[in-house]
Amino acid sequence: MAPTKGSSKGPSSGGASKGAKSPKGSKPAGMSSSSRVSKPSGKKGAKRPPPQEVKSKARTAPEMLAKKKKRVYTEAELDLPKLNQITPVGVVKPKGKKKGKVFVDDQEGMMTILAMVNAEKEGQIESKMMKARQLEEIREAKRAEAEARMNEKKSKLDAVKDSIRNKKKNKGGKDKASESSSASRSTSDSKPVKSKRKSVSFA
Amino acid sequence: MRELTEEEAKVLFSKLANYTGRSLNNLIAPPEGDQTERHVFRLQGSRVFYLPLRLANYATSIPRANLLSAGTIIGKFTKTMKFRLHITALSVIAPHSRYKVWIKANGEMPFLYGGNVLKAHAARWSEDCPEHSGVIVYSMNDEPLGFGVTARSTAEAKKLEPTGIVVFRQADAGEYLREEDSLFTA
Numbered sequence: 001m002a003p004t005k006g007s008s009k010g011p012s013s014g015g016a017s018k019g020a021k022s023p024k025g026s027k028p029a030g031m032s033s034s035s036r037v038s039k040p041s042g043k044k045g046a047k048r049p050p051p052q053e054v055k056s057k058a059r060t061a062p063e064m065l066a067k068k069k070k071r072v073y074t075e076a077e078l079d080l081p082k083l084n085q086i087t088p089v090g091v092v093k094p095k096g097k098k099k100g101k102v103f104v105d106d107q108e109g110m111m112t113i114l115a116m117v118n119a120e121k122e123g124q125i126e127s128k129m130m131k132a133r134q135l136e137e138i139r140e141a142k143r144a145e146a147e148a149r150m151n152e153k154k155s156k157l158d159a160v161k162d163s164i165r166n167k168k169k170n171k172g173g174k175d176k177a178s179e180s181s182s183a184s185r186s187t188s189d190s191k192p193v194k195s196k197r198k199s200v201s202f203a
Numbered sequence: 204m205r206e207l208t209e210e211e212a213k214v215l216f217s218k219l220a221n222y223t224g225r226s227l228n229n230l231i232a233p234p235e236g237d238q239t240e241r242h243v244f245r246l247q248g249s250r251v252f253y254l255p256l257r258l259a260n261y262a263t264s265i266p267r268a269n270l271l272s273a274g275t276i277i278g279k280f281t282k283t284m285k286f287r288l289h290i291t292a293l294s295v296i297a298p299h300s301r302y303k304v305w306i307k308a309n310g311e312m313p314f315l316y317g318g319n320v321l322k323a324h325a326a327r328w329s330e331d332c333p334e335h336s337g338v339i340v341y342s343m344n345d346e347p348l349g350f351g352v353t354a355r356s357t358a359e360a361k362k363l364e365p366t367g368i369v370v371f372r373q374a375d376a377g378e379y380l381r382e383e384d385s386l387f388t389a
Contacts, residue, residue, distance in 0.1 A: 103206040104206065128333040
């Protein structure tokens with residue numbers, strides 16, 4: 001393997017030497033170019049195999065590691081919509097947490113739970129009572145209203161009845177008066193007959 | 204036999220609190236600070252037992268499969284994690300009851316045979332009791348006979364006809380005979 005690599009890298013080093021040659025052509029470029037030229041020219045003969053190996057190691061190990069580290073994203077960085085994730089919202093459990101059930105046996109724990117439950121229950125009962133009271137009030141009000149309406153209706157009916165009775169009475173009185181007057185005027189036999197009839201019908 | 208988890212304790216207490224008032228604290232508070240004499244709740248299978256801590260500690264020496272019962276059965280957890288109180292819990296909750304109904308002697312038998320409490324059978328009941336809240340049913344000589352849930356609030360129950368139901372039965376002492384086979388075994 002190594003020799004083949006060496007053969008492949010050979011031309012590249014040659015390329016570098018070419019690169020070195022080109023600055024030779026352009027001398028007025030600067031001091032750095034001249035120093036570059038001097039280095040490869042000095043090491044040309046002996047250093048062909050070792051730099052190749054070093055280069056290959058450097059490419060694989062550090063670069064790859066760096067890349068891997070960079071490509072690990074946290075979920076927050078990704079900005080994915082929550083519904084698009086593998087684990088549904090609310091199911092995610094913290095990683096370091098202990099598995100299994102958490103028991104409550106100490107008295108304080110029980111007491112706190114009991115106090116919470118009691119408070120909740122009392123709140124519920126209180127609200128129930130309030131509701132019941134309100135409903136009762138509403139019912140009472142409705143009942144009172146209905147009663148008032150009934151009374152009103154009754155009184156109206158009574159008034160109408162009375163008025164009719166009065167009318168009848170008045171009419172009867174008038175009729176009687178007229179009749180009596182007419183009877184007194186015309187004949188006295190018709191009136192006693194009528195009264196007799198009435199008494200018979202009611203008895 | 205194991206302790207209850209937080210969730211289980213919550214479910215259990217909320218059920219007990221239906222029937223009892225604030226004095227429910229006395230159930231788990233130790234008598235005058237004696238830690239070994241305090242009572243605890245323990246779960247065996249799906250059943251919850253109420254027993255002194257001393258007894259619960261002894262119970263650890265018996266294999267789970269062989270342990271049938273220890274202390275008083277309060278009730279059991281259903282598969283949907285609801286809690287069902289058994290009649291055996293009556294002795295635990297009766298002294299701490301929040302609402303009470305006393306039934307006449309002629310209503311005792313119908314109730315003990317599994318019937319609901321009718322208005323005609325109810326002699327008297329706690330004032331200001333809302334509907335659908337837990338009540339303990341007592342006989343006229345103050346013996347607890349069972350427990351149930353009110354069908355009507357006290358105010359409404361007064362207007363009810365005599366054949367109307369005032370309390371829906373949840374458990375009665377007759378279950379000791381009727382449910383004899385299944386009450387103590389799984």
